[in-house]
Amino acid sequence: MKNLFAYLIILISTAPTALAQKDADAKAILSGVGQKYRSYNTVKSDFTLTIANPQEGVNQTQNGTLITQVKANKYKLSFFSNTTKKALTQEIISDGKTQWTYMPAQKEVQINDANTTEGINPAQIFTLYEKGYKYIYTGLQKQAGKTYQVVELTPTDAKQSIFKIRLLIDKMKKQIYNAQLFDKNGGRYNYTINTFTPDVSVAANTFTFNPKAYTGVEVVDLR
Numbered sequence: 001m002k003n004l005f006a007y008l009i010i011l012i013s014t015a016p017t018a019l020a021q022k023d024a025d026a027k028a029i030l031s032g033v034g035q036k037y038r039s040y041n042t043v044k045s046d047f048t049l050t051i052a053n054p055q056e057g058v059n060q061t062q063n064g065t066l067i068t069q070v071k072a073n074k075y076k077l078s079f080f081s082n083t084t085k086k087a088l089t090q091e092i093i094s095d096g097k098t099q100w101t102y103m104p105a106q107k108e109v110q111i112n113d114a115n116t117t118e119g120i121n122p123a124q125i126f127t128l129y130e131k132g133y134k135y136i137y138t139g140l141q142k143q144a145g146k147t148y149q150v151v152e153l154t155p156t157d158a159k160q161s162i163f164k165i166r167l168l169i170d171k172m173k174k175q176i177y178n179a180q181l182f183d184k185n186g187g188r189y190n191y192t193i194n195t196f197t198p199d200v201s202v203a204a205n206t207f208t209f210n211p212k213a214y215t216g217v218e219v220v221d222l223r
Contacts, residue, residue, distance in 0.1 A: 037070065048194060056186070062080065076206055099114045102209060112222050
């Protein structure tokens with residue numbers, strides 16, 4: 001799950017001049033999103049993740065919360081099994097140096113170095129386009145009564161499992177509203193940002209994990 005979220009969040013034109021123009025439009029849109037995101041100290045986002053794979057009979061929904069401290073590269077990513085957010089299924093926390101992956105059902109926390117884990121740091125999810133992706137602006141799309149700018153990204157590394165990411169961006173707010181990831185195995189991962197709250201106050205221990213505070217938790221140090 002952590003790798004799927006970290007990949008968040010292309011149509012190839014046969015006319016070179018049109019492609020160049022659309023690339024310029026996409027870059028301007030994405031740069032605006034990244035610039036605004038970096039202007040905040042912290043950001044808290046509540047999101048809904050829908051996973052669908054008809055070939056494997058998969059269709060499920062999860063809710064989550066992501067808290068990031070933008071400039072410090074810290075984050076806390078929590079997944080819940082239902083909309084009431086009472087059943088925590090997984091939590092991934094990083095202070096920029098160490099990453100903890102807590103699995104309540106297994107009563108286990110895995111520890112890794114933050115810079116050796118796979119995928120992209122979730123703290124960079126709103127600026128992931130800046131490295132390793134091509135992008136193109138494909139126009140406007142209406143959803144839930146609003147009109148969004150649509151930008152599609154493809155990884156420069158063709159070996160990646162996720163071969164396309166489609167972003168719906170709120171033009172006025174310069175925020176990502178929705179990200180849809182397309183997997184080569186037929187999977188579709190749809191992230192909808194339900195709330196986006198900048199500069200929230202967070203406790204000093206938000207981006208660390210203290211195993212002593214969790215009775216019976218086994219610590220697996222993979223560093």
